Amino acid sequence: MNLLDRALGVSPTALRIRSQRSEVLAANIANAETPNYHAKDFDFAKTLQNAMDGNTEGLTTTDDGHMSLSSSHEIGESLYRLPTKTKANGNTVEDEVEQAAFSENSVQYQTSLQFLNGTLRSLRLAIKGE
Secondary structure, three states, X not given: OOHXXXXXXXXXXXXXXXXXXXXXXXXXXXXXXXXXXXXXXXXXXXXXXXXXXOOOOOOOOOOOOOOOOOOOOOOOOOEEXXXXXXXOOOOOOOHHHHHHHHHHHHHHHHHHHHHHHHHHHHHHHHHHOO
């Protein structure tokens, strides 16, 4: 781990994983009426911990178009949500659950971004000696 990575800490990795989670949750919302679509998500905390430990166990690519695990993106193990109600067409997306999860993830993404900006501002001040 280089000096800049140590100075920035977990924030850049958390932002990448939060961004990927947003994509998964947005796909759930977009497929709310798709027959037999099953809502997916992944465990943010577990994926972040694996990324920080350098552990790629449980990280998978399921299609040739996916980025390799050696890229800078971490892909969490997909989990299916257990719905409280299933639609007649077999779809398990619950709009209110997905909207709430997406909103919460967005707020947490913004918080991580603000923290990273503060860290960069502090580093810039330290470099300038002010």
